[in-house]
Amino acid sequence: MNETTTHVQSSQTLLKSTFAAALLAAMVLVTIILPAEYNIDPTGIGQRIGLTKLANVTVVPPVQTEMVAIDNTALSQPAEQRSDSVTIEIPGGKGLEYKFQLGKHAELDYEWTTGGVPIYFDFHGEPQGDTTGYFKSFSISTANQMQGSLLTPFAGSHGWYWRNDSPIPVTITLKTSGHYEIIGLKK
Amino acid sequence: MYRPIVNPPALLRYLPVLVALLFSGTACAHGVDDATRNFLTGNEGAAIVPFLYIGAKHMVTGYDHLLFLLGVIFFLYRPRDILIYVSFFTLGHSLTLLFGVLNNIQVNAYLIDAIIGLSIVYKGFDNLGGFQRWCGFQPNTKAAVLLFGLFHGFGLATKLQEFQFDQNGLLENLLAFNVGVELGQFLALIFILLLISFWRRHKSFFSFSTLTNTLLMSAGMMLMGYQLTGYFAA
Numbered sequence: 001m002n003e004t005t006t007h008v009q010s011s012q013t014l015l016k017s018t019f020a021a022a023l024l025a026a027m028v029l030v031t032i033i034l035p036a037e038y039n040i041d042p043t044g045i046g047q048r049i050g051l052t053k054l055a056n057v058t059v060v061p062p063v064q065t066e067m068v069a070i071d072n073t074a075l076s077q078p079a080e081q082r083s084d085s086v087t088i089e090i091p092g093g094k095g096l097e098y099k100f101q102l103g104k105h106a107e108l109d110y111e112w113t114t115g116g117v118p119i120y121f122d123f124h125g126e127p128q129g130d131t132t133g134y135f136k137s138f139s140i141s142t143a144n145q146m147q148g149s150l151l152t153p154f155a156g157s158h159g160w161y162w163r164n165d166s167p168i169p170v171t172i173t174l175k176t177s178g179h180y181e182i183i184g185l186k187k
Numbered sequence: 188m189y190r191p192i193v194n195p196p197a198l199l200r201y202l203p204v205l206v207a208l209l210f211s212g213t214a215c216a217h218g219v220d221d222a223t224r225n226f227l228t229g230n231e232g233a234a235i236v237p238f239l240y241i242g243a244k245h246m247v248t249g250y251d252h253l254l255f256l257l258g259v260i261f262f263l264y265r266p267r268d269i270l271i272y273v274s275f276f277t278l279g280h281s282l283t284l285l286f287g288v289l290n291n292i293q294v295n296a297y298l299i300d301a302i303i304g305l306s307i308v309y310k311g312f313d314n315l316g317g318f319q320r321w322c323g324f325q326p327n328t329k330a331a332v333l334l335f336g337l338f339h340g341f342g343l344a345t346k347l348q349e350f351q352f353d354q355n356g357l358l359e360n361l362l363a364f365n366v367g368v369e370l371g372q373f374l375a376l377i378f379i380l381l382l383i384s385f386w387r388r389h390k391s392f393f394s395f396s397t398l399t400n401t402l403l404m405s406a407g408m409m410l411m412g413y414q415l416t417g418y419f420a421a
Contacts, residue, residue, distance in 0.1 A: 008316030025408035
């Protein structure tokens with residue numbers, strides 16, 4: 001009883017099919033799957049068509065749960081709605097901070113990119129008037145870009161610490177909008 | 188020349204229901220993954236229906252399992268044969284799913300998924316008659332389906348264990364998940380059969396069967412490359 005009606009192909013067809021299957025698989029893997037999944041991009045095509053972005057972003061949404069005892073609501077007056085864009089150069093092997101002053105439960109919309117190179121960052125806030133050195137990290141990761149919206153858990157300075165572990169300077173373009181005052185760079 | 192596996196008009200009558208079922212699952216698929224994760228890690232005790240659902244969803248959305256099934260039934264024409272082969276697959280993956288989870292056996296997910304990719308390559312090659320042509324014999328197709336079924340089951344077990352869910356009601360939940368997997372497989376199989384039996388009415392099925400199995404092999408190779416890279420990169 002022949003239960004599987006298999007169609008036995010000629011050796012030539014088999015060879016062609018196997019070779020074509022392997023070639024197609026290799027091409028799709030190298031140019032699409034590996035760049036998108038693992039940021040492994042030997043041909044540079046993944047970067048060019050923007051697929052490596054998928055693998056680079058490991059952004060954790062900001063956490064807005066923990067409340068701190070220090071709560072200087074009185075000190076934080078609502079600032080004007082504004083939008084800013086700034087470029088920050090981080091020299092090789094150095095780290096620096098860029099901060100904004102925000103009130104409690106204020107919203108900060110942000111978007112930054114290095115233009116490709118992944119960089120270590122710590123997105124955090126420090127409560128206003130605190131002298132203990134307490135800070136709360138919203139997200140710590142390595143990425144070449146990040147975007148989102150922060151709802152501040154307390155009044156104080158909020159922003160990013162970036163650390164450039166490579167010897168080459170990295171330039172970050174940061175765009176923000178919301179009700180805040182710019183504190184700016186801190187080394 | 189062929190006999191339709193199912194009577195298409197009869198199936199067509201149920202199509203709207205099936206489509207509705209499918210979309211009810213996929214419409215919110217993006218949020219469901221996180222929700223599923225939260226549910227599994229937070230769950231205590233037996234929860235039959237949710238586990239049924241998770242199992243079914245895993246199968247319906249699991250393209251690796253579906254590609255293998257497509258390969259298995261590609262040249263199966265008679266309902267009896269389909270039933271036999273799918274039963275071997277079910278037996279295989281149920282054994283290792285239950286055994287793997289109950290004995291807490293963790294197999295590297297990348298390696299298992301790479302073997303699942305290999306199973307697809309194997310079946311595509313087998314459908315082209317590769318073994319008969321080059322090896323001079325046909326490996327037992329039922330044994331192969333059973334064997335690869337065992338590996339697919341370890342894949343299911345590994346996925347389920349990633350969630351580290353509560354041990355209370357483990358057996359009930361596991362069985363529910365397993366039954367869900369079979370339900371999902373059944374649902375997916377109906378779709379595959381429906382499409383393939385329509386396609387078999389046309390000449391293009393035979394002209395494109397070599398191409399289809401070549402693409403099946405290629406898809407299996409992509410899965411292997413993807414998973415093996417993950418194994419070595421991680």
